[in-house]
Amino acid sequence: MAKSDETGLHRRRFLKGVVAAGGATIAAPNARAAQTEPAGNTTKGTTPLPNAATQSQERGHPPDVEQLTTEKTGSDFMVDVCKTLNLDYIAACPGSTFRGLQESFVNYGANKRPEWLTCLHEEVSVGMAHGYAKVAGKPMAAIMHGTVGTQHAAMAIYNAYCDRVPMILFTGNAGPLTDRRPGVEWFHSVQDGAATVRDFVKWDDYPMSLQHFAESTVRGYALACAEPPGPVFLVADSKLQEGPLEDHEARKLKIPRLTMPSQTAGDPNALREAAKMLVAAENPVIIADRYARSQGAMDDLVRLAELLEAPVIDNRARMNMPNTHYLCQSERAGTLIGQADCILSLEPVDLFGQLNAMRDQIERTDSPKVKAGVKVISISTRDLLVHSNYQDFQRYVGADLNITADAQTTLPFLIEAVQRQTSASGKSGSEMRAEKLRQAYRNALERARTEATYAWDAKPISTARLYMELWGQLQKEDWALVSDSDFSSRWPHRLWPLEKHYRFIGGSGGYGVGYQPVASLGAALAHRDAGGRVVVNVTGDGEFNMAPHTLWTAAHHGIPYLTVIQNNRAYHQEIMHLQRMANRHNRGVTTAPTGATIDNPNIDYAKIAMGYGAVGIGPIEDPNDLADSFRKGIAAVKSGQPALIDVVTQPR
Structure with a gap:
């Protein structure tokens, strides 16, 4: 405590003293009213002397006083x-x-x-x-x-x-x-x-x-x-x-020392068996789901895939495999899974769904995607966190080799086992298979580029045009995409180079509407602290309407990122469901938009953004205006501001 605090009257002790004095002052008139003053004891203008009863009361303990302040809580x-x-x-x-x-x-x-x-x-x-x-x-x-x-x-x-x-x-x-x-x-x-x-x-x-x-x-x-x-x-x-x-x-309280748990690696015997199965396979396939948490994990996946010359299907729950690598074959998932004789699944969200298809009809039926005799290896921690009521664990399927371990921690050990098995067996990855995969990769990329040109000049604006015009302004920056692309025909995964772990973070997990604007804010905060990357969130209008006020927090705390509204003026996913139901009931599809559109009146998202303190641009209805709008939005983000661009688009 400073010397002035020791010699003076401490503020909080002073406040306690005021309470005590105040209580005595309030009580005094009642005490005096109860006294009978002796004759001759007073003089006009003087205070009466206390009688015996008053003196006795004052010599006792003062009444308890309620404590209203404290130094530490x-x-x-x-x-x-x-x-x-x-x-x-x-x-x-x-x-x-x-x-x-x-x-x-x-x-x-x-x-x-x-x-x-x-x-x-x-x-x-x-x-x-x-x-x-x-x-x-x-x-x-x-x-x-x-x-x-x-x-x-x-x-x-x-x-x-x-x-x-x-x-x-x-x-x-x-x-x-x-x-x-x-x-x-x-x-x-x-x-x-x-x-x-x-x-x-x-x-x-x-x-x-x-x-x-x-x-x-x-x-x-x-x-x-x-x-x-x-x-x-x-x-x-x-x-x-x-x-x-x-x-x-x-002084009696103790704060325990935090000890972080080590992550579980797969059993060595199980990994040796997995290596034998993978090396022996003619058509091995790797499926990566909620696997990678770091750039090192991505690099390990590339090493394993190259050792086996095995195509990788990235289900995009995380940024797992660089799409610039020829072994990233996510767009050919159906064909590759159907041809596979050995499948390695890393942290699957839904292993049953990876191996089986279900028809959404009045009577739902499922059928295998895989051929008979395929060997399935699963490395996952999913069985370590299963609750009863919420069924996020999906349907049960037994893998031929189920390794309960953290896949990211385990993969370096699996790579070593594959290297030893390859040396022992004298078998290496098939060069012929590798060349076929290279050609398939080139064909898929060319097909995506061709499909992106369809409706290039259309109004409303195509989602492919939106993403390619955005990429034209973004490609010279150190950027990160913090939104999913499932509702945008997966254009960034098909056309943008996603080669680093921080380029993409996956989706919501539970598909709860409203995740995108709020998670993007937190992701942008982390990217800001990591060095100021240009962060981009492309989100649907229905998703954004769940939490537009997120932009105020971004403006208030100086968290810059670009929000692009893919504004199809509807909950389009639900329109498709209503169309399916109407078809099933033989009632036509013309009324499907009822209760699922966001129009009449149209919402001005740029004005909403400005009202929350962010930069607002749009609505953009002409595709030729996209480049300039994205240039302005990125410039605002680089200056430290959150920005929003409203683009009126086709449904997907």
């Missing part, structure tokens, strides 16, 4: 715990159930590591953490306001769970009923804070003490990162947050 210790973890940010829409924590993060924690980020909806807070983790390779934290905030955030949490993405989630809760203020605190509090989301988080806890909070938070961080990763959910009780923490209590 439980939430300060909670911040100390979080600062021992590798957390750079915590995102939140403000809420009173975590008011103690927020104040401590901002003041006691100096708003640094983690830095507090303001969002306008809990779904943005969690979705932001989702996109951030996929680029940064580590968790971000988000906090929700009690029952209602958790319900707001639930869909974003589910997306992250299905996508196996680590994050640390907190919610506030007023626990003991005697501590709840009448009214709103009862509506926003709950007996079991994680009940709403327990089926789709990896782990949860409701700490009952500050020591409990410290151990659970450190444990939660480690669990979130262990493969398969996922969200963990912790309840921060309001009384623990706001209660005073005396020095003697603080």
Whole structure:
């Protein structure tokens, strides 16, 4: 404490003194009114002398005074715990159930590591953490306001769970009923804070003490990162947050040291068997799904594919295989899987769906994509995180060799086993097979380029023209695409060179609408911190309408990225479903757009962007205006601003 604090009157002690003095002052008139003043004891203009009763009362202990301030709180210790973890940010829409924590993060924690980020909806807070983790390779934290905030955030949490993405989630809760203020605190509090989301988080806890909070938070961080990763959910009780923490209590508290778990590698015997199967195959195929978390993992996949001269089908749940390599044959998936005699599947999201097809008819039937006798090897951690209620684990299929391990950690050991097996057997990858694959790669690329020219000058604008005009302005930049392309005919994967791990981050995991704008914000934050890449998010209008206010957070916190609205003025996926139902019921398709279009009136997304503090351009209806619009948008991003360009497009 500074010398002036020692000799002067400390502000908080002063406030306590005012409370005590105020209480005595208020009580004094009542005490005087109860006295009977003796005659002759007063003089006009003087204070009467106290009688015996008053003197006796004053000699006793003063009444208890309610403590209204404290030097250190439980939430300060909670911040100390979080600062021992590798957390750079915590995102939140403000809420009173975590008011103690927020104040401590901002003041006691100096708003640094983690830095507090303001969002306008809990779904943005969690979705932001989702996109951030996929680029940064580590968790971000988000906090929700009690029952209602958790319900707001639930869909974003589910997306992250299905996508196996680590994050640390907190919610506030007023626990003991005697501590709840009448009214709103009862509506926003709950007996079991994680009940709403327990089926789709990896782990949860409701700490009952500050020591409990410290151990659970450190444990939660480690669990979130262990493969398969996922969200963990912790309840921060309001009384623990706001209660005073005396020095003697603080000295008893210990923050455990974070020890990160090592990732599981495949059993050596199983890998030797897998190598034998792959080397012996005439037509091996590799399918990569939720596999790569780093550039090193991509490089390993290329090494294995080249050793075997095996085509790779990248299902794009992550950036797995550079599409500039001739062995990246994703567009020929159906043909290659049908010809394969040995399939290696790396972290499959849906192994059954990789091997079988289902017809969406009145009676649903399935049939194998693969030929009889095909050998299937699976390397995956999917069996280590299976819950009962939410069926994200898909249908069961037994692989010939099921290796329960982290595929990224395991692949270098599999490469060694394949090298030893190749040397022992004297067999190497087929040069004839390699040449066929090179020719097939060239043919697929040429076909994609030809198809992109169709409707080149059409209005509404074709999605192929949109992506190629965007690429024309983007190709000289260090760029990252943080949106999926499934609803854009996969044009960037077919035409753009995706050769580095950070070029693409995969999709939502749970297909919850609204993921794209919020995850893009978090991904852009991580890219900003990594050196300022030009980040691009191409999103549908229906997707963007779920969270347009994301742009305010981007503008407020200086997170630059380009949002391109693929504006087909409809939930087109649902229109196609309605058309299918109408056909099935023999009713025609003319009414299919009813209830699924976003027009009459048309929405002006550029004005919305400007209203939130971002740069807004459009709507663009003439394809010849695309190049200039993209040039302006990229320039705004490079200057540090979020920007949005509204492009009126064809459905897909």
